[in-house]
Amino acid sequence: MRRHPLQPAPLALALALAVSALAAHAQGVGAFNDTPVTISLRTQPLAEALNDWARQTRIQLIVQQALVAGKTAPAVSGSFTPMQALDRLLAGTGLSASVEGSAVIVRAAGPQNTTLKTVTIIAEVERDATSEGTGSYAARAATITGMAQSLKDTPQSVAVVTRQRLSDQNLDRYDDVVMKTPGVSRIFLNSGQSGYSIRGFSLSAAALVDGLQTAGTFGGILGQAPDMATIDRVEVLRGAAGLQLGAGDPAGAVNMVRKRPLAEKQLELTARVGSWGYKRGELDATGPLNDAGTLRGRAVVAYEDRNYFYDRATSKTPLVYGVLEADIAPDTTVMGGVRHQRYDQTGVYVFAGLPVSRNGIDLNLPRSFSVGPAWSAYESGTDEVFAEIKHQFNADWKATFSVNTQEAKVHETNIVRGTRFTAGTSSMYANDSRYDFDRTSFDLNVQGRVTLLGRQHELRVGASSADETRDYEAATVTYPGQFFDLSDPHQTRLATPRFGARALVNRFTTINRGVYGNAVLHLADPLKLTLGGRVSWYESNFDNAAGVRLSASKQTREVTPFAGLVYALNPQWSAYASYSDIFQPQSSYMTASGSALDPALGSNYEMGVKGELFGGRMTTSAAIFQINQTGRYAVDPRYPTGGCPGLSTTGLCYVNGGKVRSRGLELEVAGELASGLQASASYTYTDAQYVRDRDAYGQPTAREGQAFAVVPRHIARAYVSYNLPGVANNWTVGGGVSAQSKTSGNDYDSILRQQPGRVVWDAQLRYRISQDTSLALNVNNVFDKRYYNDEYGYRYGEPRSAMLTLRSKF
DSSP states (O other), X not given: OOOOOOOOHHHHHHHHHHHHHHHTTTTOOOOOOOOOXXXXXXXXXXXXXXXXXXXXXXXEEEEOHHHHTTOEEXXXXXXXXXXXXXXXXXXXXXXXXXXXXXXXXXXXXSGGGOOOSSOEEEEOOOOOOOOTTSOOSXXXXXXXXXSOBOGGGOSSEEEEEOXXXXXXXXXXSHHHHHTTSTXXXXXXXSTTOEXXXXXTEEOTTOEEETTEEOBOTTSSBSSSOOOGGGEEEEEEEESOOHHHHSBSOTTEEEEEEEOOOOSSOEEEEEEEEEGGGEEEEEEEEEEEXXXXXXXXXXXXXXXXXXEOSSTTOEEEEEEXXXXXXXXXXXXXXXXXXXXXXXXXXXXXXXXXXSOBOTTOOOOOXXXXXXXXOTTOEEEEEEEEEEEEEEEEOXXXXXXXXXXXXXXXXXXEEEEEESOXXXXXXXXXXXXXXXXXXXXXXXXEEEEXXXXXXXXXXEEEEEEEEEEEEEXXXXXXXXXXXXXXXXXXXXXXXXXXXXXXXXXXXXXXXXXXXXXXXXXXXXXXXXXXXXXXXXXXXXXXXXXXXXXXXXXXXXXXXXEEEEEXXXXXXXXXXXXXXXXXXXXXXXXXXXXXXXXXXXXXXXXXXXXXXXXXXXXXXXEEEEEEEEEEEEEEEEEOTTSTTSOOTTSSSSOOOEEEEEEEEEEEEEEEEEEEEETTEEEEEEEEEEEEEEEEOBOTTSOBOTTTTSBSSOOOSEEEEEEEEEEOOGGXXXXXXXXXXXXXXXXXXXXXXXXXXXXXXXXXXXXXXXXEEETTEEEEEEEEXXXXXXXXXXXXXXXXXXXXXXXXXXXXXX
């Protein structure tokens, strides 16, 4: 198929202006942390000593290999700051080290050697991506690509919500976090649940935990997403994530990285109270469990009890999380843990959401308005067991095996309406439904460094598998002749249903297996080429209660490649360009020849500039992108009314005929903009259109040339936190804003829904009572903006609310 060429010219000017504005900040260089670390280096060649120093301090080091050739370094052992240890290694060699940006550069000593024309990276170590304890909104690295890389060296758009941001903004739920990241918009699914999109495409089935996929066939998170009390950081990749997922839409992926046990004892207690009877308590305890420190543990316990701003709704959310980590040998570490989490809510939204008029006009209902009976309930629980074993073969190579098993249950009793229309048009029935999920995932990979043509390169190869089964059971009670009545939103006239035994309705199974590899090749001192790919075997089957197969999809040896170039403009700035793709299975559709339809291909092209400033305390990026999803299923125009010769029965056959395209611009900055000022800010522009959309006769539909996704064209988000200087140093003030442009599109009932643009403001005030105890007041939606919190207008956004948080660490 002919690919549409990338046409970035309309956005390139905006990109250049943004980069030039940010470049003005590149002159400042921060100092490395002067906290002593344990150093253990033997007498060895200087090149090897510098490698070991970089790995032990987790600092990037750059040097010409010719400068260290033939030199020997002395043994250095003890507690030193990183630069003290480095000075000892370089003593008497005629070399000196200086900090530039986030790297240390070693040069020949003397004023005549103030520039380094050509450099070779002797040690670009795997960075520690852990964000807990950094106090920063800037991520030191991300692991969503499978390798711990700085954002500056990652040739894709990646945003990271650090532990500090999670705490400052009281982001406890997956929904809260995702909606604070750049460019994400929300679509209502049912009963208060949500789906998400990035760059115009669905993100719902693209969730990972520690790199293992956890989203399921239900269209979103399997059971309950991990409570953020158990999470160190959330990494969001934008664009096709074929290397991570194999199959899916080219939206991206979300990787939630768990908290691990710490080497030092720590106990953190958190208590919150807020609007509408909100109450939450957390306990997080971690530390060594033996004198040698080779056995470490962590336990997180939380409980939340709350009401909501809409009538009758209450929920309770208990959480228990525990993890153990043991060094069973000098080079081998094992980790294992469990998570038990529930979410029990009464008074849920009905499946069709808030009612609307037939022409889509807002009924101006009170925000406290809730539809559904008093007996409606939604219960969800997840039990998870996970384990990992990691072995370090030598200084360069390691292997990691990870496994995760989940059992999740979703039980709901509610009223189901046929449509969103208000009076006399929507019939109703009561539904008692239950979903049972079982999922097992594993990943085995080996990664390390190889030397080729005098340069070090990084390599990773592995295999992964994810198997899931979903059973759906239901029982119904009908209400003949009864229709939805707006004057009786809780439908009190309807008798409380007496459900019979639930019966199995259908079973859905999926198998997603793959082998993958990626490499970072250092082609020249400033130039890196990243190559990667995945070969996937994907299968899904949908059977009814009698075991009759209703539909099936299968893709074999499907290849999803990745390629990216990163050019280091200087130690602080890099430019990049990349290509990635992902396939969407369509083999349940048949062609006229009787074969399964080929998958749709989502291809992501992007280019941009990234910065890591002030010693890594601030990160920034600017990117333009284009995504083409080609080969979408379309009715074969030769058989517009059925009679497809490829089918044993009369029916439609299909061709790969549809195409959609998304283009846009993304700007982002995170970290310490000035002393005491932490910030995270982003702007996203998205233009998503149907390029080719044909009816059964091969004629253009009314959608061709129109928007294919109901997403805002413009989204801007920001949050800042400022620790006041001087005598007011115990006080921190903060605030945020979320703004987006208008949206327009047909909802699930083909009702045109138009949402105006909106701006919602938040604020925070925090007082440090002591070194380890703080009291914070957060006020969300400060100006009490009235809006819908999804693009179809199924639910109102939360009115002004306040929350008081007491946090103490021991």
